[in-house]
Amino acid sequence: MTDVDTVTFEVVAAALQSAAEEMGNVLKRSSYSPIIRDMDDFSCALFTADGELVAQADYIPAQLGAMSLVVKAIIERWANRITPGDAFISNHPFMGAMHLPDVNVICPIFLGERLIAWAGTAAHHIDVGGVNPGSEGPELEDIFGEGLVLPPVRLAVAGVENDDLIAVVTENIRDPRSTVSDLRAQRAACALGEERVAELASSYGTEAVLAVMSGMLDSVEDGVKTALRGLPDAEAEAKGFLDDDGRGGPPTRIHVKVTKRGDRLAIDLSGCDRQVSGAMNVPWASSRAGIVYAVRAVVAPDLGANDGLLRAVDIEAPLGIVLNPEPPAAVSVRHNTCQRFADTLIRAMGVMWPEKSVASSTVSFFCFNVGSVSPLTGHPSVMADVVGGGTGATAYGDGIDGVDTYMSNVGVMPTEVVETNYSVRVLKTEFIPGSQGRGRFNGGLGLRREYQIINTPQRVTFYCEQTHPDFVPRGADGGGDARPTTVTVIGPDGREIAGLADKASLTLQPGTIVRVETAGGGGYGDPRERPLEARLFDERNERL
Known part of the structure; x- marks a missing residue:
């Protein structure tokens, strides 16, 4: 060469x-x-x-x-x-x-x-x-x-x-x-x-x-190995859960064990649940991407992202687990699992190296797909929108409000684009006061967004995570947890439609409203230590 x-x-x-x-x-x-x-x-x-x-x-x-x-x-x-x-x-x-x-x-x-x-x-x-x-x-x-x-x-x-x-x-x-x-x-x-x-x-x-x-x-x-040599040898485990398997089954366990020795990092995923019957499974390419993301974010954030990063990482991921399923497993909703995986990896590394710990960000990742009709052309059109939430606070500051967290970076679709291209009306998009975990530094705020189906019945798929109160974004170093995510469907008669799952595919009639309220991020540090200036800012801006 x-x-x-x-x-x-x-x-x-x-x-x-x-x-x-x-x-x-x-x-x-x-x-x-x-x-x-x-x-x-x-x-x-x-x-x-x-x-x-x-x-x-x-x-x-x-x-x-x-x-x-x-x-x-x-x-x-x-x-x-x-x-x-x-x-x-x-x-x-x-x-x-x-x-x-x-x-x-x-x-x-x-x-x-x-x-x-x-x-x-x-x-x-x-x-x-x-x-x-x-x-x-x-x-x-x-x-x-x-x-x-x-x-x-x-x-x-x-x-x-x-x-x-x-x-x-x-x-x-x-x-x-x-x-x-x-x-x-x-x-x-x-x-x-x-x-x-x-x-x-x-x-x-x-x-x-x-x-x-x-x-x-x-x-x-070389950069990853140098960064690893500068960190103490350690090992830690962490677990996280999905609300269900995509089909209303029991929570799905994500478990990681991380070991650092010298200039190498070992990540063992063998403690994860087996692949599930619904579409929450993660093909290996996405799980690999989750490892790249977490290692880069925690160990070497200043380095570029290329395949040299994984040369310093040994991975154990048995075929047939939810993070490495066998075909022809369904995988279309794999990103919710990816987000939980990234959160779990980062929490494990935060245990290994406390100075790098952060509060958890939302992994709700609400997605809203609609088989619609274009109001401009009258032709069939398909809409896909994503609603983020709050990032976790750190030892250096508050979390970020209303963004797509961890492995994702998708912007919420502008209201004008929704209403121009689809028979859907956006009634509301706003931050949710009090959705964050509180601490010396508070988590970012979650988002509330309301969609209304108009003109014609439309086939809708929506899904999200962290509706289970046990699986909300966690605080760190004494910080508080965030609120869970909620999804509410209101029929054309103005009454809430009871009994719907938070992951569903169904046909909605004109006038139906779908409201999502996503989780904020976890707080960092003792809330009693929050600076007075920050508390006054929270009060003036109605953030609590």
Whole structure:
């Protein structure tokens, strides 16, 4: 491998990272669906020729550490049949992807006849077929009910879009115009990544660019190991619970054991419950991403995110547990489990290294999918919205109000976008006073949002976590716990519809209101030690 001087290394590494971020700008500005362009539910990245992630734009941490598994699945499946101009698509949860709506479009980067790298995107598509609009359902029992399953296949062949595949896709989804438009936006982002890598190779030489990619992986590995050597050897366990299994069953246990020795970290997940009958299971790509997120957040937050990070981590995850299920387990609602997993990992590391402990953030992750009708065109449309909550307080300050926490980074859909594109009215979006845990530093506030179904009956799926009072966001170092999440459905007659689960798929009549009130974050430290100025601020702004 070519030796590269320090200045060249830093310039090229920064240019590769910038290229990934520029790819994100192209995808965001070119996409058709609000969940991508307005809510930022996508990621863009560059990879080595053998599929190692080297640079990724920080949009959705849930996709950190996951996309490279799709690239490797493409390489394994297609091997020597990959040609310039090809574009591959996959959403298969048991071939490296996450859940079916997160569609990966991956393109090889050739210089002449030589494959030197890959450009990739993952974006949440509004619908990929299946039983429910939005292709999610906590009650579903296998991936075949969740939508169209795509192993790594060619979306384009030698630069020409694969019409046969497009025909298959469009006949199996509810909003084909959105899906095809978004797929083309993903290809455009990959084309930009290919162009930027080719420019760097032209300026610095192909071998130098490849050497920088390898060095970026080594640098992150060395940085994680250095950070680990600076921490005391320790081990700890932590457990957390999901409210149920997605189908009204008993709580699902997430258990982690973390051990640090020298410059290595071992994470044992064998204490988790077995895979469940509902759609709360987490395919390995998403569990891997959870480990990348937690290790980066606690051990080495200043480092870049690439596959070098996992070189210092040993993982035990038996096949068949909820965090590594066997096919064809349903996985569409896996992100709620991912959030609980991230929270549990971070709490375990907080026990190991108390100076790094934080209060728990909400893992409620309320999602609201609607098979609707566009008021502009009268055509069928599918809506997907996400409502966050409060982050946990730390030893340095209060939590953040009303955000999507941990592994997610999705913005709530603007009211104007909801009401322009769907037969849904947003009646209310506001912070909830008192939803947070109190402490020397308080947790962030949860959110209240109300949706009203209008004009026509509509099929709705919603789900969330932490409605069980035993599983609310916990305080740290003497801080208080947050309130649980609640979901209320009010019929057209103004009366609450009793007996509904907090995870459900059902048809709602016009005039029906769905109200969610999400948990805030836990508090940190003794509430009696909260500074007077902060208490007065809370009172003036009616936060308690």
